[in-house]
Amino acid sequence: MAIKTVLRMGDARLWQRSEPVGRFDTPELHQLLADMRDTMHALNGAGLAAPQIGVGLRVVIFGVQRNERYPDAEGVPDTVLINPLINPLGNSMEEGWEGCLSVPGLRGMVPRHAQIRYQGRDEYGALIDRTVSGFHARVVQHECDHLDGILYPMRIRDFTKFGYNQELFPGREMLDE
Numbered sequence: 001m002a003i004k005t006v007l008r009m010g011d012a013r014l015w016q017r018s019e020p021v022g023r024f025d026t027p028e029l030h031q032l033l034a035d036m037r038d039t040m041h042a043l044n045g046a047g048l049a050a051p052q053i054g055v056g057l058r059v060v061i062f063g064v065q066r067n068e069r070y071p072d073a074e075g076v077p078d079t080v081l082i083n084p085l086i087n088p089l090g091n092s093m094e095e096g097w098e099g100c101l102s103v104p105g106l107r108g109m110v111p112r113h114a115q116i117r118y119q120g121r122d123e124y125g126a127l128i129d130r131t132v133s134g135f136h137a138r139v140v141q142h143e144c145d146h147l148d149g150i151l152y153p154m155r156i157r158d159f160t161k162f163g164y165n166q167e168l169f170p171g172r173e174m175l176d177e
Protein backbone atom coordinates (compact mmCIF):
# COMPACT_ATOMS: atom_id res chain seq x y z
CA MET A 1 0.00 0.00 0.00
CA ALA A 2 1.23 3.45 -0.82
CA ILE A 3 -1.28 6.15 -0.12
CA LYS A 4 0.15 9.32 -1.65
CA THR A 5 -0.50 12.90 -0.68
CA VAL A 6 -3.05 14.47 -3.02
CA LEU A 7 -1.96 17.93 -4.17
CA ARG A 8 -4.46 20.66 -3.42
CA MET A 9 -5.59 23.58 -5.55
CA GLY A 10 -2.90 26.22 -5.51
CA ASP A 11 -0.03 23.78 -5.99
CA ALA A 12 1.57 24.82 -9.29
CA ARG A 13 1.96 21.19 -10.39
CA LEU A 14 -1.82 20.98 -10.85
CA TRP A 15 -1.70 23.67 -13.57
CA GLN A 16 0.81 21.79 -15.77
CA ARG A 17 0.00 19.95 -18.98
CA SER A 18 0.95 16.30 -18.48
CA GLU A 19 3.07 14.22 -20.88
CA PRO A 20 1.90 11.15 -22.83
CA VAL A 21 2.91 7.68 -21.67
CA GLY A 22 5.27 6.08 -24.20
CA ARG A 23 5.67 2.53 -22.86
CA PHE A 24 3.01 0.23 -21.45
CA ASP A 25 3.09 -2.75 -19.09
CA THR A 26 6.24 -1.53 -17.33
CA PRO A 27 6.95 -1.93 -13.60
CA GLU A 28 6.94 1.85 -13.22
CA LEU A 29 3.49 2.20 -14.77
CA HIS A 30 2.04 -0.64 -12.66
CA GLN A 31 3.52 0.93 -9.53
CA LEU A 32 2.03 4.32 -10.39
CA LEU A 33 -1.40 2.71 -10.88
CA ALA A 34 -1.14 0.78 -7.60
CA ASP A 35 -0.37 4.03 -5.80
CA MET A 36 -3.22 5.81 -7.55
CA ARG A 37 -5.73 3.05 -6.65
CA ASP A 38 -4.59 2.95 -3.02
CA THR A 39 -4.87 6.72 -2.76
CA MET A 40 -8.26 6.96 -4.46
CA HIS A 41 -9.77 4.17 -2.37
CA ALA A 42 -8.34 5.52 0.90
CA LEU A 43 -10.02 8.87 0.19
CA ASN A 44 -13.24 7.34 -1.15
CA GLY A 45 -12.82 9.06 -4.50
CA ALA A 46 -14.60 8.36 -7.77
CA GLY A 47 -11.50 9.10 -9.82
CA LEU A 48 -7.92 10.30 -9.69
CA ALA A 49 -5.45 11.70 -12.20
CA ALA A 50 -1.69 11.13 -11.97
CA PRO A 51 -0.84 14.84 -11.66
CA GLN A 52 -2.91 14.92 -8.45
CA ILE A 53 -0.16 12.84 -6.83
CA GLY A 54 2.56 14.89 -8.48
CA VAL A 55 3.20 12.67 -11.52
CA GLY A 56 2.94 14.59 -14.79
CA LEU A 57 1.75 11.73 -17.01
CA ARG A 58 -1.50 11.36 -18.96
CA VAL A 59 -2.93 8.62 -16.73
CA VAL A 60 -6.34 8.63 -15.00
CA ILE A 61 -8.35 6.06 -13.10
CA PHE A 62 -12.03 6.13 -12.20
CA GLY A 63 -14.86 3.87 -11.15
CA VAL A 64 -18.01 4.03 -9.08
CA GLN A 65 -19.95 1.07 -7.70
CA ARG A 66 -23.65 1.61 -7.54
CA ASN A 67 -24.26 2.53 -3.90
CA GLU A 68 -27.38 3.41 -1.92
CA ARG A 69 -25.49 6.20 -0.21
CA TYR A 70 -25.10 7.96 -3.55
CA PRO A 71 -28.47 7.44 -5.23
CA ASP A 72 -27.69 10.03 -7.93
CA ALA A 73 -24.47 8.34 -9.02
CA GLU A 74 -24.83 5.76 -11.76
CA GLY A 75 -22.30 2.94 -11.71
CA VAL A 76 -19.15 3.57 -13.73
CA PRO A 77 -16.82 0.63 -14.55
CA ASP A 78 -13.38 0.59 -12.91
CA THR A 79 -11.16 1.95 -15.65
CA VAL A 80 -7.50 2.78 -16.28
CA LEU A 81 -7.33 5.33 -19.09
CA ILE A 82 -3.99 6.43 -20.54
CA ASN A 83 -3.30 9.05 -23.22
CA PRO A 84 -7.03 9.78 -23.51
CA LEU A 85 -8.78 11.53 -26.37
CA ILE A 86 -12.29 12.91 -25.87
CA ASN A 87 -14.68 13.79 -28.65
CA PRO A 88 -17.99 15.44 -27.71
CA LEU A 89 -21.00 13.99 -29.55
CA GLY A 90 -23.36 16.82 -30.34
CA ASN A 91 -23.56 20.21 -28.67
CA SER A 92 -25.68 19.27 -25.69
CA MET A 93 -24.28 20.36 -22.31
CA GLU A 94 -25.48 19.28 -18.86
CA GLU A 95 -24.94 20.94 -15.50
CA GLY A 96 -24.04 18.70 -12.58
CA TRP A 97 -22.39 18.81 -9.16
CA GLU A 98 -18.73 17.91 -8.93
CA GLY A 99 -16.17 17.58 -6.20
CA CYS A 100 -12.45 16.93 -6.40
CA LEU A 101 -9.87 15.39 -4.08
CA SER A 102 -7.67 18.41 -4.87
CA VAL A 103 -10.44 20.79 -3.74
CA PRO A 104 -11.53 19.02 -0.54
CA GLY A 105 -14.78 19.84 1.17
CA LEU A 106 -16.20 21.87 -1.71
CA ARG A 107 -18.65 21.22 -4.50
CA GLY A 108 -19.60 23.14 -7.61
CA MET A 109 -22.09 23.03 -10.48
CA VAL A 110 -20.15 22.38 -13.68
CA PRO A 111 -21.31 22.23 -17.32
CA ARG A 112 -20.07 19.19 -19.26
CA HIS A 113 -20.77 17.62 -22.64
CA ALA A 114 -23.76 15.32 -22.19
CA GLN A 115 -22.40 12.62 -24.51
CA ILE A 116 -18.82 11.84 -25.50
CA ARG A 117 -16.73 9.22 -27.24
CA TYR A 118 -13.46 8.57 -25.43
CA GLN A 119 -10.49 6.60 -26.56
CA GLY A 120 -7.19 5.69 -24.97
CA ARG A 121 -5.25 2.71 -23.70
CA ASP A 122 -5.17 0.63 -20.57
CA GLU A 123 -1.96 -0.20 -18.67
CA TYR A 124 -1.17 -3.06 -21.08
CA GLY A 125 -1.60 -0.86 -24.14
CA ALA A 126 -4.97 -2.32 -25.13
CA LEU A 127 -7.31 0.12 -26.86
CA ILE A 128 -10.31 1.56 -25.03
CA ASP A 129 -13.08 3.07 -27.14
CA ARG A 130 -16.38 3.93 -25.47
CA THR A 131 -19.38 6.13 -26.12
CA VAL A 132 -20.94 7.27 -22.86
CA SER A 133 -23.28 9.87 -21.41
CA GLY A 134 -24.42 11.29 -18.09
CA PHE A 135 -22.36 10.70 -14.96
CA HIS A 136 -19.85 8.42 -16.72
CA ALA A 137 -19.18 11.15 -19.31
CA ARG A 138 -18.87 13.74 -16.53
CA VAL A 139 -16.29 11.73 -14.58
CA VAL A 140 -14.16 11.18 -17.69
CA GLN A 141 -14.22 14.88 -18.60
CA HIS A 142 -13.35 15.87 -15.03
CA GLU A 143 -10.38 13.48 -14.82
CA CYS A 144 -9.02 14.29 -18.27
CA ASP A 145 -9.18 18.02 -17.49
CA HIS A 146 -6.56 17.36 -14.79
CA LEU A 147 -4.15 16.26 -17.56
CA ASP A 148 -4.41 19.72 -19.10
CA GLY A 149 -4.04 21.58 -15.82
CA ILE A 150 -7.75 22.38 -15.44
CA LEU A 151 -9.61 22.05 -12.14
CA TYR A 152 -13.41 22.07 -12.10
CA PRO A 153 -13.76 25.51 -10.43
CA MET A 154 -12.29 26.99 -13.63
CA ARG A 155 -15.40 25.77 -15.50
CA ILE A 156 -18.07 27.01 -13.07
CA ARG A 157 -20.43 29.60 -14.54
CA ASP A 158 -22.69 30.33 -11.56
CA PHE A 159 -20.64 30.94 -8.43
CA THR A 160 -23.75 30.85 -6.24
CA LYS A 161 -23.54 27.11 -6.96
CA PHE A 162 -20.04 26.68 -5.54
CA GLY A 163 -19.53 26.07 -1.86
CA TYR A 164 -18.87 23.77 1.03
CA ASN A 165 -20.47 20.33 1.10
CA GLN A 166 -21.84 20.83 4.59
CA GLU A 167 -23.66 24.01 3.61
CA LEU A 168 -24.86 22.81 0.20
CA PHE A 169 -25.82 19.26 1.23
CA PRO A 170 -26.27 19.09 5.01
CA GLY A 171 -25.97 15.56 6.37
CA ARG A 172 -25.00 13.94 3.09
CA GLU A 173 -21.73 12.20 2.30
CA MET A 174 -20.35 13.12 -1.10
CA LEU A 175 -18.01 11.43 -3.56
CA ASP A 176 -15.04 13.38 -4.86
CA GLU A 177 -13.32 13.11 -8.20
Ligand code: NI
Binding pocket: 099, 100, 101, 102, 142, 143, 146, 177
Ligand atom coordinates in the same frame (compact mmCIF):
# COMPACT_ATOMS: atom_id res chain seq x y z
NI1 NI B 1 -10.51 16.09 -9.57
